[in-house]
Amino acid sequence: MSTAFFDDLDDASRNEIINSCKGLRILSTLPYKKIKFWNDCVETCKTESTSFNRIFELLKSAGKYDVVMLTGGEKIDLLYAAIAFFAFWVKTPHIVVDAHWQKKSGFAYAIQKIIIKLSNRLVNQYHVHSVEEIAIYSALFHIPINKLTSIPWSTSLVGHDIKFLSALEKSDRALTGGSSFRDYEALFSAVCNLNINIDVGIKQGKLTDDLQKRWSACSNIHFLTRLSNAEYLKLMAGCKFFLMPIKSNLNRSTADQTILNAMFFGRVVIATDSIGSRIYIRHGVNGFLVSANSAEEWKSIIDHVLSLPSHQIQKISENASYDAKVLFNEPLRLYRTLKTAVEVAHQSKFLD
CATH class of the missing domain: 3.40.50.2000 (Glycogen Phosphorylase B;)
Structure with missing residues (x-):
């Protein structure tokens, strides 16, 4: 694919990803209001990331979607993924985007591992930034290595003058x-x-x-x-x-x-x-x-x-x-993220 535009995709890539999303319901907890192709493919969770209401909204609505993308940097999203371990009716595959966790020490580290272990029931993929982090996160947080994917981060300048x-x-x-x-x-x-x-x-x-x-x-x-x-x-x-x-x-x-x-x-x-x-x-x-x-x-x-x-x-x-x-532009990162979401959704449908 061409990567010629820092604030948008080339026409071929944009059309390709929009077409691949057709017929799929994809929910994200992180809004990207300025990226049109993203919003053509994705519905955004309306509840604020700092609110515990997000947990209840996701538990109630996750089953309506083919894939749910959580924000790895938001504690409330990870807590939801852990609680959803016990919500047997939630079977939709989830992706943790932007997984960036520093290992804590003592009891806090034990809690980290428990939350991530519980999350593994629903989480199909964890997106880290670096290839190096794949082995590190697998070792530290006991995440199956086949669930770890590296997608480098990006600029955040779309919409600025x-x-x-x-x-x-x-x-x-x-x-x-x-x-x-x-x-x-x-x-x-x-x-x-x-x-x-x-x-x-x-x-x-x-x-x-x-x-x-x-x-x-x-x-x-x-x-x-x-x-x-x-x-x-x-x-x-x-x-x-x-x-x-x-x-x-x-x-x-x-x-x-x-x-x-x-x-x-x-x-x-x-x-x-x-x-x-x-x-x-x-x-x-x-x-x-x-x-x-x-x-x-x-x-x-x-x-x-x-x-x-x-x-x-x-x-x-x-x-x-x-x-x-x-x-490392923002549309390219979101394109890569959507590609994995589409793959996860289709794989889940195939297994069903």
């Missing part, structure tokens, strides 16, 4: 941000008082308060705690480098979407070498990976990038933008 963002004047500043599984200590140690300003887009909270106190002496680190998503995207589109420090020893992907959005705008991304980042970044080709979360490693890579001639930076930027727009 891309022409406006792409035309923004470029600054000499670097940008980082977020709080989920971030490790700022090594990065800030490396960049403190370097001759480059670092903007940190992060929501106010205890982590932010602690970081601000600890790094207040570094005049080139600037905490921006009140940014909207649109304002953050403006900074991303206009920054010189995008930095993504990720905690070590994770068993899951993280920061995929943020990395890909920065690559979309042709930013040179420097990220910790982790399960998620290495799906998308080819070191020295379309970005850079920091092999260890140490100040020395971060400083070494940043110094290397700062020393590169402009034509080499331009080439890396072009590679990053191409990969994000063509290989």
Whole structure:
């Protein structure tokens, strides 16, 4: 199939997936209101993801559908899948999309395993982001390996004013941000008082308060705690480098979407070498990976990038933008997700 459009599928692929969905009833708990072909194929659960009413709505309505797609990041969806173990009347195959769970410790880990084990009765597939995660999730959460499928994540820019963002004047500043599984200590140690300003887009909270106190002496680190998503995207589109420090020893992907959005705008991304980042970044080709979360490693890579001639930076930027727009765009991810849903639905009908 062609992957020429970052905000839509080519006509042949769009028609193919819409035709393959005909006659099937597919329910999703996650809305994608701006992707037309998705909404031509999928009905979206109307109950909010934070409401326990979702459990009762799904238990009541799941049997009317040929396949149900749950959101792996929503605790309420996973709790539903576990409770549905006891709902003998629910036989519809389910898919957990965007399965990204970090192994907890002690009693919490035992609860994780119980919930996922109960979910296995109905869940036909778990979609992880990385091929690496297939073996990891099978070992950690005792998921049958044949139920694990990798579908890389994507940009999330459909519906945004891309022409406006792409035309923004470029600054000499670097940008980082977020709080989920971030490790700022090594990065800030490396960049403190370097001759480059670092903007940190992060929501106010205890982590932010602690970081601000600890790094207040570094005049080139600037905490921006009140940014909207649109304002953050403006900074991303206009920054010189995008930095993504990720905690070590994770068993899951993280920061995929943020990395890909920065690559979309042709930013040179420097990220910790982790399960998620290495799906998308080819070191020295379309970005850079920091092999260890140490100040020395971060400083070494940043110094290397700062020393590169402009034509080499331009080439890396072009590679990053191409990969994000063509290989990891949102319609392509949803196309892949729908393809698996159709296969699961037809397989279930065949077995019946």
